[in-house]
Each structure stands twice: as C-alpha cells, then as structure tokens.
Amino acid sequence: MWIPKQGHVNEIKRVDFQSLIQGKIPAIIIKNFYKKSQCIEISLKINSIQKSRFQKNKLDHIGPFLMAHTTRKKEYFDSARKDKKKRQMIFSTETEPTAKIFSLFQKLFSEYMISTAKESKNEYSPYIIRIHKKGKFIPIHKDNVKYEGKEYELSKIDSQLSCILHLQESEKGGELVIYDKNWRKEDERFRKIDFGYYPKIISKSNFCRISNLKAGDLVIINPNYFHQVTKIEGESPRISLGMFVGIFKKQQQIVGWA
Numbered sequence: 038m039w040i041p042k043q044g045h046v047n048e049i050k051r052v053d054f055q056s057l058i059q060g061k062i063p064a065i066i067i068k069n070f071y072k073k074s075q076c077i078e079i080s081l082k083i084n085s086i087q088k089s090r091f092q093k094n095k096l097d098h099i100g101p102f103l104m105a106h107t108t109r110k111k112e113y114f115d116s117a118r119k120d121k122k123k124r125q126m127i128f129s130t131e132t133e134p135t136a137k138i139f140s141l142f143q144k145l146f147s148e149y150m151i152s153t154a155k156e157s158k159n160e161y162s163p164y165i166i167r168i169h170k171k172g173k174f175i176p177i178h179k180d181n182v183k184y185e186g187k188e189y190e191l192s193k194i195d196s197q198l199s200c201i202l203h204l205q206e207s208e209k210g211g212e213l214v215i216y217d218k219n220w221r222k223e224d225e226r227f228r229k230i231d232f233g234y235y236p237k238i239i240s241k242s243n244f245c246r247i248s249n250l251k252a253g254d255l256v257i258i259n260p261n262y263f264h265q266v267t268k269i270e271g272e273s274p275r276i277s278l279g280m281f282v283g284i285f286k287k288q289q290q291i292v293g294w295a
C-alpha cells in the first residue's frame with residue numbers, strides 16, 4: 038500500500054521526510070496546519086487583490102515562479118522583489134507562511150540553517166498563491182529544479198520537496214493524484230510541447246488520490262514523482278499556496294522558493 042503519512046504537526050517525524058524522499062510514501066499530510074479562521078481571512082485578502090482594478094479579475098496566481106522564468110533570471114528576481122508588498126498585504130505576522138513552514142522543518146532538522154533561497158543579493162520568490170477556478174486543472178507533470186533550473190544556483194540542491202498549503206477548497210474536484218513513478222531523463226520522450234506529459238507515462242503506475250483536503254491542511258510531496266490536480270468542478274475556486282523546499286546536505290542548509 039502506498040499511502041500518505043497523515044497526522045498533527047507533532048506526529049510528523051524526520052523519518053517521514055526520508056520516506057518521502059525515497060518514494061516509500063506519496064505524501065505527508067498535516068491536518069489543520071492553519072486554523073480555518075486564518076484561511077478565511079487570508080482568502081478574503083487574496084480575493085480583494087485579485088479583484089483590484091489593476092488585475093481585471095484575470096489573475097490566477099500571485100507571485101512569480103521560477104519555472105516560468107528558466108531563462109529570464111533578472112525578470113524573476115525583479116518581480117520577486119516587487120511582489121513583496123503584495124505578500125505583506127495578505128499575511129499577518131501570525132500567518133506568514135515562510136515562518137510557519139520553516140519552523141516545521143527547523144524542529145525536525147535542527148542542525149540545518151533554513152531560509153528563503155538567495156543568489157548573490159537576490160532573494161528567490163518565497164511562495165506562489167494559485168487561484169484555480171472551475172474548469173482549471175494541472176496536468177500530469179513533475180518539478181525538478183536540478184533539471185529545469187540549470188541557470189540558477191539553486192539547481193545544486195540534493196533533494197526537492199513541494200509544500201502545498203490549502204487555503205480554500207472547492208466543493209468538487211481539485212484532487213491531488215500522485216503516481217508511484219519517479220521521473221527519469223528518458224521520460225522526456227513523453228513530454229508535451231506546452232506543459233506536462235502524455236498519460237501513457239503513468240499508465241502502469243500505482244497511484245494515490247488525495248481527496249479529503251480542507252482549508253488549513255498542508256501537503257508535502259516529492260515533486261519528482263509525477264502528479265496532477267484534477268479538474269475543479271465546484272463554484273468556489275481552489276486556493277493554495279505552493280513552496281518548494283530544497284535540501285543541501287553537505288552545507289546543512291534548507292531553502293524555500295517558488
């Protein structure tokens with residue numbers, strides 16, 4: 038059985054992260070990592086930014102992400118800097134996500150230094166907020182900065198994890214499916230031109246479908262395993278915050294970025 042480790046924040050152990058990196062479990066799920074009331078407050082602020090006259094309600098994410106800037110480093114770092122104000126408008130000191138997520142890692146990896154990734158004087162984008170409305174889905178894909186982000190110093194990490202904080206659930210759909218298939222370079226044959234991979238890549242793989250997620254839950258996956266988010270079918274958008282976490286073993290350093 039390939040099932041997630043689920044529990045309260047105090048029940049998650051360092052060995053669970055080792056199991057995740059080795060692909061022995063598909064995910065770590067921390068229920069109620071944020072309180073419902075905090076998620077409502079954060080989502081209201083996200084909606085007000087989304088509806089501002091500058092955005093014309095077309096926005097489906099807040100914050101730049103590295104994968105959309107693999108060859109445009111300056112633009113990525115510039116917009117990460119510019120978006121700082123927006124991030125401060127959304128979160129209070131109590132709900133600031135890097136502090137909350139880093140403290141989880143710090144407790145378990147006490148000998149590691151943990152911070153948002155930096156390169157020279159530039160800070161990486163700390164996280165991205167995704168607003169997925171009805172009809173939207175994320176196709177089968179993997180995330181691997183070592184392969185796709187070669188122009189960035191960050192690509193020298195040893196391991197990559199993906200943290201997804203759920204801020205608002207949709208009534209239906211928007212399930213996370215993780216396949217027991219670790220990406221290898223030869224899988225690029227199945228890559229689509231725009232984004233994602235043809236379903237043939239996972240047709241023989243065991244998988245885990247996570248469908249019980251609620252606002253406040255934190256899900257951590259090994260994003261080198263193929264995964265997708267099914268179509269959002271409900272009226273209320275699925276709002277989530279994504280942060281990658283990279284581990285430099287020798288330097289005993291953990292970094293976050295989007």
Ligand SMILES: O=C(O)CCC(=O)C(=O)O
Nearest residue numbers: 180199201213260277279
């Ligand atoms: O929103 C999710 O559940 C998954 C997002 C995703 O594809 C990722 O973190 O790589």
